[in-house]
Amino acid sequence: MERLLMIDNDGKATEELSQYLTREGFCVDTVERGSTGIERATAGQYDLVLLDIQLPDLNGFEVLNQLCSRTTIPVVIVTARGDDIDKIVGLEMGADDYLAKPCNPRELLARLRVVLRRIRPQRVRAAASPAPRKLKVGDLEINLGTRMVLRGGEIVELTSVEFNLLRQLVANAGELVSREKLIREVLGRALSPCDRSIDVHVSKLRKKLGISAEGFDRIKTIRNEGYIYTLATAIDQLGSGRC
Template identity: 55%
Template sequence: MKKLLVIDDDRKLCTMLSQYLGPEGFAVEAVHDGREGVTKASDGNFDLIVLDVMLPTVNGFEVLRHIRTQMDTPVVMLTARGDYVDRIIGLEMGADDYLPKPFNTRELVARIRTVLRRANQEKEEHAVAPSSKKLVVGDVEIDLGTRNVTCSGRPVELTSVEFNLLEHLLRNAGELVSREDLCKKVLGRRLTSYDRSIDGYISKLRKKLGHEVSGIERIRSIRCVGYLYALTNSSEVHVLEGISCSNTVSI
């Protein structure tokens, strides 16, 4: 049975979630203010945390910041409906997904299962002996085994979702990738109306890698369609096995 921590000051909602999620195979513990949430998250071995933005004592963003400095436990944030700023901030700070209030409990369960499934897949990949394969596009290099990233030789810290998003963009560098495809391949779900998760992660990648490469926009937004990672005149997509370049793929 998966252990969930719900951090929300709405006690009725917490009780309802405990009653609903139990039969779905989740053991739920709930706390009702931010400071207690930080302590509980640090002390407990939880599989996932459901975190509300609006909390007494310490708000949800600060709770998330504390969590991310200590652990990589998946976090699904609850935000006010229509407040896109809160959602983008949460994603940029390391939340794995968000759900606006009020929400359908079945949708919450679906989101929780998707995030947990993605986290489990990543753990299984890490458990396999690391490969020396690297993907190089321009000034960015990612190690597919260790999941380390460098940009112009400097290390770049990415969350697991950011890494997966960057890898997909690099493999398709120079080509338009739709938001629907990114949502399916990176987040493991279909794109829905008003879902801006991918946009939030793209914004974070731009900040971490730099908005431009060789004087052109690194990740270009194609309005209402998707994103395109830049291939400069001197850029190629290389897949390197160890120190051999025999498997180099050029686009």
């Protein structure tokens, strides 16, 4: 049974949604304050967080930032602030999904299950592995067991989505990984028209990684196709442009 933490002070709506998700097999806890939510979520006992942006003490985006920097727990935002700009900001900061209130409980349930299906194999592989496996390209090292990323020996703080995205790219370093595959493997859904969410995550990841020790961009965009994590030996073939 997955444990879910709801950080939301929308009284009646929160209670109704909690009851619905409980009937669907979740173990649900609710808190009304962002500070309490951060404390509970970072204790490591939850599989997923549902977060509202409008909270009485902290701005929900600050809560999201704290959760993404301190944990790998997936976060789904459910809020009355449904403007496109808020959605873009939420996804860029590391939210795994974003729904505007009022939302259909069945749609929310479906999206939660997609997120959980995406992370479940990762947890199973990590638990089954007798020793953490690692990926290494140049000065970048990814520990798949601890989900730690090192660049030149220094820790790079990534959100859950950013880590999964980087793992896909580095595992196929020097080769094109299509946007369709990244959306399917990292975000757990099919590619849809005008869906730019994976591009937002790539942009955020680029900024955190910076340029390589050799002085070139780590992630190259292939327009309308996808992305390549570049290798020093492949720079001549890839060219130097980036969109």
